[in-house]
Amino acid sequence: xxxxxxxxxxxxxxxxxxxxxxxxxxxxxxxxxxxxxxxxxxxxxxxxxxxxxxxxxxxxxxxxxxxxxxxxxxxxxxxxxxxxxxxxxxxxxxxxxxxxxxxxxxxxxxxxxxxxxxxxxxxxxxxxxxxxxxxxxxxxxxxxxxxxxxxxxxxxxxxxxxxxxxxxxxxxxxxxxxxxxxxxxxxxxxxxxxxxxxxxxxxxxxxxxxxxxxxxxxxxxxxxxxxxxxxxxxxxxxxxxxxxxxxxxxxxxxxxxxxxxxxxxxxxxxxxxxxxxxxxxxxxxxxxxxxxxxxxxxxxxxxxxxxxxxxxxxxxxxxxxxxxxxxxxxxxxxxxxxxxxxxxxxxxxxxxxxxxxxxxxxxxxxxxxxxxxxxxxxxxxxxxxxxxxxxxxxxxxxxxxxxxxxxxxxxxxxxxxxxxxxxxxxxxxxxxxxxxxxxxxxxxxxxxxxxxxxxxxxxxxxxxxxxxxxxxxxxxxxxxxxxxxxxxxxxxxxxxxxxxxxxxxxxxxxxxxxxxxxxxxxxxxxxxxxxxxxxxxxxxxxxxxxxxxxxxxxxxxxxxxxxxxxxxxxxxxxxxxxxxxxxxxxxxxxxxxxxxxxxxxxxxxxxxxxxxxxxxxxxxxxxxxxxxxxxxxxxxxxxxxxxxxxxxxxxxxxxxxxxxxxx
Numbered sequence: 001x002x003x004x005x006x007x008x009x010x011x012x013x014x015x016x017x018x019x020x021x022x023x024x025x026x027x028x029x030x031x032x033x034x035x036x037x038x039x040x041x042x043x044x045x046x047x048x049x050x051x052x053x054x055x056x057x058x059x060x061x062x063x064x065x066x067x068x069x070x071x072x073x074x075x076x077x078x079x080x081x082x083x084x085x086x087x088x089x090x091x092x093x094x095x096x097x098x099x100x101x102x103x104x105x106x107x108x109x110x111x112x113x114x115x116x117x118x119x120x121x122x123x124x125x126x127x128x129x130x131x132x133x134x135x136x137x138x139x140x141x142x143x144x145x146x147x148x149x150x151x152x153x154x155x156x157x158x159x160x161x162x163x164x165x166x167x168x169x170x171x172x173x174x175x176x177x178x179x180x181x182x183x184x185x186x187x188x189x190x191x192x193x194x195x196x197x198x199x200x201x202x203x204x205x206x207x208x209x210x211x212x213x214x215x216x217x218x219x220x221x222x223x224x225x226x227x228x229x230x231x232x233x234x235x236x237x238x239x240x241x242x243x244x245x246x247x248x249x250x251x252x253x254x255x256x257x258x259x260x261x262x263x264x265x266x267x268x269x270x271x272x273x274x275x276x277x278x279x280x281x282x283x284x285x286x287x288x289x290x291x292x293x294x295x296x297x298x299x300x301x302x303x304x305x306x307x308x309x310x311x312x313x314x315x316x317x318x319x320x321x322x323x324x325x326x327x328x329x330x331x332x333x334x335x336x337x338x339x340x341x342x343x344x345x346x347x348x349x350x351x352x353x354x355x356x357x358x359x360x361x362x363x364x365x366x367x368x369x370x371x372x373x374x375x376x377x378x379x380x381x382x383x384x385x386x387x388x389x390x391x392x393x394x395x396x397x398x399x400x401x402x403x404x405x406x407x408x409x410x411x412x413x414x415x416x417x418x419x420x421x422x423x424x425x426x427x428x429x430x431x432x433x434x435x436x437x438x439x440x441x442x443x444x445x446x447x448x449x450x451x452x453x454x455x456x457x458x459x460x461x462x463x464x465x466x467x468x469x470x471x472x473x474x475x476x477x478x479x480x481x482x483x484x485x486x487x488x489x490x491x492x493x494x495x496x497x498x499x500x501x502x503x504x505x506x507x508x509x510x511x512x513x514x515x516x517x518x519x520x521x522x523x524x525x526x527x528x529x530x531x532x533x534x535x536x537x538x539x540x541x542x543x544x545x546x547x548x549x550x551x552x553x554x555x556x557x558x559x560x561x562x563x564x565x566x567x568x569x570x571x572x573x574x575x576x577x578x579x580x581x582x583x584x585x586x587x588x589x590x591x592x593x594x595x596x597x598x599x600x601x602x603x604x605x606x607x608x609x610x611x612x613x614x615x616x617x618x619x620x621x622x623x624x625x626x627x628x629x630x631x632x633x634x635x636x637x638x639x640x641x642x643x644x645x646x647x648x649x650x651x652x653x654x655x656x657x658x659x660x661x662x663x
Contacts, residue, residue: 074162075107078117081157084538084620085150087329087337087348097332103323110164110321117158117166120210120315120322121151123340125174126191128276128353129181133370136355138187139194142380142388143351146364147340148195148204149408153621155206160619169322170195171210171315175238176307180300181276185234189227212237215314216244245313252306261330262305268328269301272353275368341366342409342622344537356388360395361533362406362440395436398429410531410625410642411442424449425634426456430463433636434511434662438576442529442625442637451632457515457658464636465662468509509661510575512637512644516629517656524655526626528645529637532574532582534623543613545571545581552604553611555586567604570614574640582640585614618643629655 079100086097110117124144128134135141151168159165172195174188192209199207216237256262274297288296315324316334324335327350339348341356341364349366357365357372367389377389390396396404398414400423405413414433416423425448437443450456461467520526536545552567574580588611589599603610617623637644639661 071108071111072104074111075104077161078107078158078166079103081154081161082119082323082325082336084157084622085154085338087339097336099324099332099334099336102334103336106321106323111162114164116164117162118319118322119155119166119168119325120171120319121168121325121327121338122171122173122311122315123327123350124170124172124192124195125176125352126178126183126188128272129183130276130278133278134275134353134355134368136369136379136386136388139191139385140198141351141356141385142382143341143354143356143366144195145198145202146342146356146408147351148199148207149202150340150342150622152199152204152206153409156626157621159206165206167206167208168325169208169210169319171215171319172212173308173311175212175234176241176311177304179238180303180307181273185231186227188234189230210319212241215311215318216240217318241314242307242310245310245317246306247309247313250306250309252302252309255309256302256305261328261333262309264329264331265308266301266305269304270297273297273300276353342538358388358390358406360391360393360439362410362412363533363537395432395439398432400427406440407444407625409534409622410440411444411529411627412436412440413444413446415445415447419447422447422449424456425451425453425460428460430460430636434464437511437636437638438641441531441642442627442635444627445634445636446630446632448632448634451515451634452517454658457634458660461513461660461662464513465511468661468663509639509663511662512635512639513660513662514635514637515658516631516633516635517658518629518654519631520629521655524628526628528619528624529627530583530618530624530643532641532643533580535583535617536581538620538622539617540613548610549581551606551610553585553601554604555588555599555601557599570610572640580641583614583618583643585618585643587615587618 082103107117124147127138127140131137151170155166155168172188172192174183174191175185178185178188192211196209213233256266277297277300315322326335326337327340327348328337329348330337340350343349343365344359344363345365347366351366354366355369355372357367357377359365369389372389376392378392379386380388380390382388390404401417401421402423403415403417405415407413425445428445428448433443433445445451539545539548549569549571551570553570554567568584570584571581572584574582586599586601588601601611602608
């Protein structure tokens with residue numbers, strides 16, 4: 001059976017974790033309005049349905065705000081995105097924060113000026129001086145990589161709802177404190193340069209970096225261009241900034257006693273300084289009594305608070321219109337406290353004070369390096385340096401020389417270690433790939449020979465499982481588009497195509513096995529692959545898996561309100577263990593430029609605001625992998641634990657895939 005899909009939309013189409021509704025002699029209408037006329041064994045051509053008569057005239061498309069939306073309403077959306085990344089207070093994670101009103105005002109001002117939203121974050125100083133028990137080295141590693149991707153995703157999410165987007169300015173405070181902790185200016189320089197390179201390599205285009213000299217605003221001080229210039233001027237930058245911005249007659253003890261934020265930071269300093277300086281003590285410290293060491297740490301912490309006050313004043317003066325974020329717990333009176341890495345245990349450890357640990361399923365925790373058990377984890381090297389810890393598993397033993405690289409926020413990329421020698425898809429252990437996908441979907445095989453060889457690809461489908469096609473036939477799919485409408489892209493108004501909500505639906509496939517015969521067209525929207533595991537991890541605290549498990553939903557189309565209108569559970573158990581919970585969903589289709597019937601989704605047993613909740617979670621960059629295809633990419637995905645879109649295209653572009661549904 002051959003299927004040719006012809007799309008006129010640049011909008012991504014969600015292919016959800018439900019089976020394909022092909023039945024003998026039946027006519028079905030999927031959520032994108034494509035009509036399927038199917039007879040057993042026929043060649044199928046799928047064409048757009050007739051236009052709807054009552055299409056809406058107003059819509060929000062990706063990166064564009066509707067003309068009826070006020071700056072205040074748009075600002076509210078943007079601040080809600082920032083709140084997703086909030087380091088919420090433990091006693092009340094839904095509590096309001098004082099700076100919210102200030103943030104709304106600043107965002108409104110940027111919207112009225114049609115300028116980007118500018119965000120500042122003092123962070124990424126240098127690796128902890130304790131290279132023995134806390135961190136893996138002096139340069140950025142996988143921890144910093146994930147942090148940059150996480151923060152860049154926050155800016156991209158703002159760009160989805162605001163066409164001018166957002167930029168995050170990282171203000172490194174390393175030079176303010178390094179001499180107090182025995183860290184050289186050279187180490188600060190190398191860390192900062194490597195961090196910038198890391199951001200460029202991973203496409204973090206919304207992140208900028210600010211040095212101390214940028215805060216001084218003095219014409220005789222210019223940004224150093226070389227290592228030698230930096231080392232020559234670094235002490236002067238540090239001293240000049242302190243003298244310029246420290247308040248007159250500043251008393252650090254009074255400041256700590258009267259300012260709750262300062263007290264919280266001071267306590268945090270005391271907590272990490274004891275371990276930070278553990279391996280960096282001279283003979284004088286070793287001979288000190290316990291009380292003397294405590295006094296020394298307190299003095300260092302107070303000096304850090306004192307310099308931090310000058311640094312904070314410099315930021316508030318020079319970056320007065322920026323949205324201010326912080327990595328420290330605070331009262332959030334003037335800033336928003338965030339965690340720079342999404343950790344499954346809700347920890348707030350930073351990558352410069354700890355090491356990143358990956359579980360088999362890809363979930364992240366941060367830990368001091370010496371606390372990671374060597375019996376259960378391997379130390380992973382990247383570019384010749386230690387980068388992170390990975391849970392040990394036989395699923396990584398493929399009897400071929402390959403590299404496993406976790407993707408952000410979900411999935412794992414498998415590539416031949418030597419691209420010039422390469423490996424053939426024919427040699428891939430598909431049962432191990434399938435088992436790995438059950439834990440950490442999607443598994444992406446990239447750079448394997450014979451991936452686009454039809455015989456090899458289809459033969460490996462049988463190695464991975466049982467194809468769900470009549471008489472063992474396998475579907476070939478070609479996706480094309482003819483003309484893109486202005487503003488078409490991935491947005492909250494996108495659609496999720498559900499497979500098999502109508503009568504006569506076939507069994508839900510357990511896995512999807514796909515190969516891209518061509519790369520993603522330039523400027524096309526990415527494919528989204530949403531993880532149920534991450535859906536639950538990042539679900540707002542006022543909602544619970546137990547509560548959502550009680551909900552059902554249904555979808556209807558404007559041309560036939562009965563098609564697909566049976567109720568479906570929002571949450572189902574994963575068949576592998578019946579403990580993991582999987583989300584089932586079908587996005588609404590509200591796009592007025594498509595020549596397809598509108599599709600609506602309603603909650604059958606709960607409040608309708610759950611529709612917006614699920615929609616926003618499935619496009620959340622902490623939950624969904626935004627994936628661009630390369631030619632020959634083979635993707636194996638757990639179809640119950642994941643949901644996915646199809647790619648959106650520019651006018652006249654096309655992309656072809658072969659896909660097999662497996663049990």
